[in-house]
Amino acid sequence: MKKQNVVVPVDFSDSTDRAIETALDLVDSSSQVSLIHVLFALDSISPGTLLGNVSDESRREHVQQKFDELKARHSAADMNTVVRIGNPGLEISDFASDIGADLIVIPSHGYHGMKRLILGSVAERVIRHADCDVLVLRRNDSE
């Protein structure tokens, strides 16, 4: 069953490629896939923000470059890309609703112990908040 509009949250880790491949398999055209990367709010005390020229624009540019690398690697230049700033779980599900996505493909980190307790996982939040189907890919190299 082909999907019309698939969202892939991307954190540029090793599991990203598999998620994109899975998404591309599910659509007819790569333009039906949207990659989203969510940034945490800019910290205001690093040397970069205080003295250098780190800003939200510079951060978006960097992420855009990374997106371009991904597109080239998957030979799918038509994929949509978006960078948002905020809470990853909420931003991803909001974005999916905004564009009327019918599926979110997300790798799960599979944290254990302390990190799991404190962080939960982005995947968990997406599942809880999303209006559409969510496909969770279990990471092979989970921590």
Place this chain on the structure above:
Amino acid sequence: MTLCATLFFGGICGLWSSVRGDEATQETQAPIPSEAVDSSQEDTPDAEGVNPPAAVLPKIEDAEPEPAKTFLKRIDSGFATAVEYMYAVLFYRLGAKTEDYVVYTGHDVYLRTKGTDGPFHRLTSEGLSDTDVILSSDLEARFYKREFIDAISDSSRYFRQGRYDGKEVEYLKVRVPKIRLGERELELNYNAKFVKQDGKYLLVGEMRELLDPDVFLESADIDRLHTAGWLRVDGSGGKATHLLKGEVGGAPIVVVWLSIGAVFFTFYMRGYNFRGFRHSIEVIRGRYDNPKEAGEVSHFQALTAALSATVGLGNIAGVTIAMTIGGPGAFFWMICCGFFGMTSKFTECTLGQKYRKIKADGTVLGGPMVYLKDGLAEIGLAPLGFVLSILFTVMCILASFGGGNMFQINESGKALLKQVQRPDASVLVELENGIKQAAIDKDADKVQELRKQHSELRGEMSAFATRFNIGYGLVMALLVGSVIIGGIKRIGAAAEKVVPTMCLMYILACLWIILSHAGELPELIILIFTEAFNGDAIRGGLIGVLVIGVQRAAFSNEAGVGSASIAHSAARTEEPIREGTVALLEPFIDTIVVCSMTALVILITGAWNNPEWVVTRGLSGAALTNQAFESEIAWFTWVLCAAVILFAFSTVISWSYYGERCCEMLFGPRSIMVYKVLCVTCVFVGAVVNAGSVLDFSDMMILSMAFPNILGLFLLSPKVRADLADYWKRYKAGQFKTYK
């Protein structure tokens, strides 16, 4: 305040505070500012030496109710235990020798039945004396002559409550300042310490603990004093003894650890601190700055950021402590420590760069928490690396709340409050001297009048202090909060940018003072070199001087602690060695330039050896620096005060960044907000709470970071050495592209 608080600078507490004579004792009992009372003992110059009594007098059981413990005091005393343990570990003195000593506690006791208004009778071996009495109308005068020990001055009753012979009594402990031992008469402070040397016990002096060969006790004297009950007895039951044992000399383990690291890296990197110096200047001048390389800031900006966390109270207060207790020789060793520390910094900052992680948005995460984990994993020590990394991270977070936050705010607040209250404080001194004079003249009406003014003013001052602390806490919390939570980066950026200027101003002022004494400079330089190798300069001997100099320098430049590597990892470069080379300059600027300036001022103005300031008024640390500056450039105290606040603020910002990075590493990016809120809370708490132990605890955390960090540096240093050889070859061959 001066005595207790400033001793804490840099995390040292009780190293040499063992004996400060009676000034300290009375100070804690009677809340009189230490500088206020001119404690000249010349009021009783012709007093006869007193023979110690032939037997121990009946003991008075003290029944003075303890002041109620506040909630805060309880928390603080809980931390006190932790501090004790940490102190015992961090400052465990390697190679210390035990020494025998005794403590003089000679005093007479005068007492009367509780509730009566009559005279106090002296307690003798035959019971109460009828002739030797102290009239209650004389109490005030004698209190101000500082004759009483542990007097209660709050309600101006002066006597203490106790039990004697089953009855409730009121009693006075009266000092015996001069004793007769056979032919000899000795003038002694209560709590004077005598150390055994060559069969005799010599008096420990108040300056640099030098032993006084002219004031000694022979073993017969000791027996006699002990029989009289005039020596301190420690222990209980069968273990009770007046022949006490203490430790002297040796070097604290943390200082040894830092020094071993610094010296090892210097030799292992073949003196790179020396041969890389010129290159580091080239680099910070932007010669190799390629804006296209990954990273957040230029080499120069990374250096500024790291320096703003290092330059602070250590440079102003810590150095002064080293000079007062170590003498000019400590200066020499301080410089040495700065010089060798350069290679520790180089090594850790190179590794910070080498193993940093560049995130998708181009920002950087690097530092010991990363290189300990990834670097050690690379050489097959993943489990060790994991443990060290976690240890470092936790310590760094705690240090960022304390030594990098509360401690800074607390000390800078105190400095500002003192500066603001100066006029009031001097009125207070005048009033106290007036009361003293009137009391000695037995002018009761005048005493009462002045006393009223005095307590009113004191009340006003302490009420003001409370309001001030809350205000200062709120303002600082607001400023820090607006930067780290509100994201108003202009405030933070301004502070970071003003720090170098402030440093420069400080250096210029120091140079001004030094040059105005230029004539004394050659003599001082000779003194520095001779004292550095003179085993008799302080009681601790050659090693003692060395340890003091090295300790203060290491605490100030933090080379080996690892924190700076977090800031340096943000630099824009693809050559880790290059950023390490820049980091070389940090101990150089911090210790060899800024600390030296303070030290030279303290030495050349004679402040280090000024008994009136150091002993009588009990000045030390920042207060002594302030005094030294004031005697040379009166208005400069305000600049100094501003510098302290500014350094504190920028240190808080920089350390919050360090802590935040560690938090991100340990708990992930989502924990940062919680961390930030805690940080701002700490700023406020640091201003209003006076909890010495909490502050000490957190301050020691900074030093503790050196243990996991230097261990990791040792293990990873072969990599750095190989990288350095490769880099240097390419540099010498002129293969680097220049941009300026």
